[in-house]
Amino acid sequence: MRWVCLLFPRLALEGALRRRPDPEAPFALIDGPVARQCIRAANRAARQRGVRPGQALGFAEALINAPLFKAPDAAPLSKAPNSAPDRWSRSGSSQRLETALFDVDSVERWRRRLATWAYGFSAQVSLHYPHALVFEIASSLELLGPWPRLEARLRAELGELGFSHRLVIAPNPAAARVLVNVHDGLAVDDTGLESALATLRLDRAGLASIDSDRDILQTLNRSGFQRLGELFALPRSALARRFGGDLMRHLSELRGEWPLALDYHRPTPRFSRTFEFDQPVHAIAGLAFPLKRLLQELSVFLIGQDAGVERFRLQFGLEGGSVQHVGIGLLAVQRDPDMLLELTRAHLERVRLEGPVLSLTLFAPRLSDYAPTRRELLEGPARQAQAWAALHQRLVARLGESALRPLVEHREHRPEMAVLNGAGPRARDASAGPSRPGWLVPAPQRCDGDVVQLLAGPERIESGWWDGGDIRRDYYLAQWVDGRHAWVWCEPGRQGWYLHGWFG
Template structure:
């Protein structure tokens, strides 16, 4: 088995930065008691001002000005870790959150599907960077070794137990996961690296230290297994985003909405499913939430398409009050079947697949504005079709070119000199059983502009022809 450890060294800060559109502004993350606030982490812009982790807030304000202070929210970090575990479930069925700020994945059985480890690692880094998260990734032969090696390495790949043990032997004694008091005791004995400790007799080590020390060393070397609880993805997606200020325009809501939909797409990819219906709740300081329902005719999980559909529906909603928070809930998660595409796509570069165009039209014009058509077994043209939901196709076969594809809502009179009759008349007599009796002679006509139409004259009556449709 091969285990990948993904360590997020700045998870708390990244969880806040990924939700802001001013990531390049100086930001610091605060912690500690209210009497002595301490800077827990800083972004690069704040570090350029001379701020660093461990400083007190008083000292930081005396040193620089113009930086934003953010608070640590454990609930936000927990929710983000659950999302990351759901995302990682796409690459492995064995995903664990045993260590804080860390994902453990068994990837030995996934390499045949996703390619060799360098390819898979590059894909993991690319998708995590798109989520706005910094990471350190290490591959080792057991999960404990992978986690401890991530303390000092990034990008290290050890695919067997021997190379893993050799890399662990060079690790400092205070970076291998021992309790601080045990690591300090080893240091006082002059044992600075793990290989110094491993050179000691096991019985002497057992007499001097608690059993947990030997157990941890055995698990680190893969001699004993670590009991891991594996993640199981939930059946619904529910994420909430607290905005930094009251939002009064639709345009300002697009950035946080894009972040929520990107997280939803990562969740869907981990479950190998799509979304067909989701709800966006716009929470206000007072009063009930404004609810936005987004429904699709087929399951999708492309974040750009989901944002386009949500944006079209959002622009038609009137905000009754400034928006304080956003919440996205998705419970209808059917299996996702990717669209099959040809190797050489004949469509123009700017052309859209019919499915995406259909959903964009429904989002812009409304659900009832775009419908499907089905043919009925009736000779009367105005009764030979009916509107229905898209996807409910008719099984009635109609000969191509036998009927016009565009019927006018109301027939119009044709001028005598504006057309020429083509061929013989087709007589239709039908509808006596339902009160819509029709007795007509139909003609194919061609106008001087070259347009081909379908016109009729009631049986036994003279006069001009009535245009009913265009071919």
């Protein structure tokens, strides 16, 4: 058994930053009663200006708006700090501290989302430890390559998502969790576990959570213990007698002698996520960034589930409380974020916003099985078929399903019905009937003066008396005034020529 522990030290901040168009602008999470709000966490740009957790909000804003020291990239102060903020379209040289309220629930939400992501690597993902994820990886290592490669992949994907992290791999979840307190990138196996744990200081060894009534850490410190190794060296019976069974059990868990029953995370088979805007968005173009973020998250979710989507829904929360729904249907199951973004954009080009948008929700109620096709493996016809499927999808996404039409031959004598309305059963026998023009004009047009000569005909078409659409016409191949070949008809015994097609 090998357990990975991922610790997310800045989950709340980085989760909030994912919703900002410019994560490099000074930004902080604030907390506390309205009258005395203070900084809970700040991003790098804000920390560089001296913003620290615990500062009063007013003080932090002053640091950003009017720095006492000259910051290297300080913009002129003429930009009044309380001019109307246009947060959405603000560029990176912003001189204002952007803030959002610290939300405990959002930390848990992001942790569950990351657990869903980790589900792609392991079926045993646990949210047992706060701020962290643990998951068993031994059974997946065979598939996902040796640990260094998997580690690089985990880190790359988390970097893409924008979450800083520390990770450790150890033989059991409890040891992985305490080792990640002081290590990053440590990989220990059964033989190295004891020594790795032994050097751990007691205050970093997760002892505080053992017993909330007694401060066991203080007791141990007063007894002169500094590191875990000193406890391991004691006889177990003496340890249990002096400090109680709970500490014994904790130490056994760390050494992997006491199995730990964890609840495993089971992702929900639905995806629903919302992006809320600071300012109303008036144009589809303004939705590009949130859409990209949500589709990236959808893609991560789908990969974790080993699934794809065939259709999903966008819900625009409009000013005034109403909701506009846009259904996005794909021709094939997809999960590649770039492909999803391109197809969604093409769909949205035909959509008109019914009002200013305050929030965007992406809702995928049903997932579909996804069979990845590796492009580089395909050759010849298969590759071409795939390229055609992609082109087909792109055309339909933008132009609508009805624009791209197949040619279907129906067994029906009336030209309008055979070509335009698709009536009658499909013709199966490829019998050579009478000559037909390559083009059919959508509706017959009166054309009395334009025909100079009849070249062939007549062919009587008389059909449809049973469904009320009966016709009785004599069709001719005719020469047009400029030498073109047309398909014209007249009704027997009546005046008037009608153009109905062209022999191209």
